[in-house]
Amino acid sequence: MRLLASAVATVALTAAGCGSDPNPAPVAEPTIDISTLDVGPYDANPRDMGKPKNAGQAALMEAERLGNAMPLVIDIDPAFKYNGLFDSLVFIDAKSSVMKNFTDLSNFTEDAPDLISGFGVYGRNDSDDLGIELVNTAMIFPTEQRATEVAAALERRDFGRDPQSQAVAIPKFPQARAHWVQGKQAINVWLPLGRLVVFSAVYDQAKNWFHKTDLADLVNRATTSLDKVVPSLSAFHPTPPDKLMDQPMDIDGMLGRTMVRPTNAKGEWLNPPGAYIGYTGVAFASDPADTRRWYEANGVDRFGDYGNEVYRARDTAAAQKVRDELGDPAKHMKRAAAPKNLPVAKCREYNGRETLATRFYCSVYHGRYAAFAAGEQLLDAQQRISAQYAILVKADSK
Structure with a gap:
């Protein structure tokens, strides 16, 4: 450590x-x-x-350029001013990323074999991790079609891991696929955005501890997060895959x-x-x-x-x-x-x-x-x- x-x-x-x-x-x-x-x-x-010396290095450099377009969590909500997870924000292997704390990535390679790279941000509103956590991750894929397919596959896999999962609508972002587990104050959202797949998750430690749930609050927090993330990432234009080594x-x-x-x-x-x-x-x-x-x-x-x-x-x-x-x-x-x-x-x-x-x-x-x-x-x-x-x-x- x-x-x-x-x-x-x-x-x-x-x-x-x-x-x-x-x-x-x-x-x-x-x-x-x-x-x-x-x-x-x-x-x-x-x-x-x-320029990059190999394809892995080129993919990581692209993830860092993506990171320049990712809003900070404290920009989404100033209360989320604490960090504390020791995971990679820049990645070419999702299993090493900050995502793994919010969803099971055991089958990620099967569902998204053509991931190029990704960048994530994390924050929480309590220094001792007794409050709410928020993570946003964006991942780059070769084409818009593949991003759409992967977002659906990853959400379907995520949804199916718990028989209590229920689909949740994010009205402002109808293209988003989201779900929660009834009785658990947490929500996972998968959103295709051009060649990107955005994963956003909210987890409320305090409400889960006291067995309290508030779906409207989860949807509001997810929406507020996407309100910042979507326009910012929409301005990012991923490098064509065949040009990555030239950057x-x-x-x-x-x-x-x-x-x-x-x-x-x-x-x-x-x-x-x-x-x-x-x-x-x-x-x-x-x-x-x-x-x-x-x-x-x-x-x-x-x-x-x-x-x-x-x-x-x-x-x-x-x-x-x-x-x-x-x-x-x-x-x-x-x-x-x-x-x-x-x-x-x-x-x-x-x-x-x-x-x-x-x-x-x-x-x-x-x-x-x-x-x-x-x-x-x-x-x-x-x-x-x-x-x-x-x-x-x-x-x-x-």
């Missing part, structure tokens, strides 16, 4: 330091000799990512500015490397509401995730503030030593009771870019952020 450390908890415990000036004057970035930095075993060079892997050099993942630490990450626009990076945060706050405050418009995380902010002053959000002491976080010869970096150590959290976190900024790294050992986190800083400097000098 080290997956918690780098895939989700990278921005999980961010909070502004107490008692500090909320708008301190930005400090000029010093000139740093990157040849003096200890980068350990890490590659400290930017890269031109080019660039990067966006504005963001992925090429991140440190390559260590080959001996594959288990640290839930999702593949990726570059995103707008607020899509918030979908990966375990505290989406707070992360969205500092995205907006600092004009973060690009997010890259490979061996570290990189954010492009409005300007240098905003990048400094992102560095501070990710590196200053906060609740359950105490200050740790910054890397040698890198005064623009900040590090902190987790000091809470969560046994799955990575212990050390470091952040840095250069120009418009801020970056974040994590490691079980302080030296490792320091070396990762030092390598990351060198990459940012070199990328800007090209």
